[in-house]
Amino acid sequence: MNTTTAVPSVRPRSYWAIAVLALIWNLIGAAMLYLQVNMPTKALAQMTEPQRQVYEATPQWLNIAFAVAVLGGVLGAIGLLMKKRWAATLFLLSLIGLLVQLIGAYVVTPAWAAYGVAGLVMPAVLLAIAVFLLWYANRAQDRGWLA
Numbered sequence: 001m002n003t004t005t006a007v008p009s010v011r012p013r014s015y016w017a018i019a020v021l022a023l024i025w026n027l028i029g030a031a032m033l034y035l036q037v038n039m040p041t042k043a044l045a046q047m048t049e050p051q052r053q054v055y056e057a058t059p060q061w062l063n064i065a066f067a068v069a070v071l072g073g074v075l076g077a078i079g080l081l082m083k084k085r086w087a088a089t090l091f092l093l094s095l096i097g098l099l100v101q102l103i104g105a106y107v108v109t110p111a112w113a114a115y116g117v118a119g120l121v122m123p124a125v126l127l128a129i130a131v132f133l134l135w136y137a138n139r140a141q142d143r144g145w146l147a
Contacts, residue, residue: 011083011145019080022133026073026094033070037063050114057109065104068097073133080137085146088137095130102127 035043044052072094079087102123105111111119140146 011140015080015140015145018136019077022080023074023077025129026070026077029070030074033063033066036066048114050110054105054109054111054114058105059108062101062104062108065097065101069094069101069130070097072097073130076133076137080140080146083146085141087146088134088141091130091134091137095127095134098126098130 039055044055047055072090072092076087076090076094079085079090137146
């Protein structure tokens with residue numbers, strides 16, 4: 001007879017810190033999305049000409065990809081906080097939305113001309129964080145931290 005009982009995996013404090021930071025990070029992204037789609041005329045006038053050209057050349061579908069990235073990230077972080085397995089799926093959706101947004105921005109807008117190679121620093125940071133959150137959610141799932 002097997003007398004062993006399953007002991008639920010204890011989540012380390014770092015799990016909660018990462019989940020909270022993921023939510024804060026993605027809520028900041030939501031604020032950036034709001035500012036992107038509701039750009040005041042005054043703020044648009046203060047942009048450099050190349051920045052304004054990128055903004056004006058951005059098609060609506062890129063904003064939708066941005067929204068998918070942000071919403072997926074916010075919901076994924078909430079999933080981590082709720083200890084739900086679907087967190088990883090939403091972080092994957094977020095990563096896909098981010099990839100579409102970033103690649104699209106450099107393909108259909110004059111982003112290269114406006115920002116050059118230096119303009120790839122922030123997208124690289126965004127991608128690194130999105131990949132980390134997806135990896136971490138999958139790791140949490142593998143360790144039995146998510147139900």
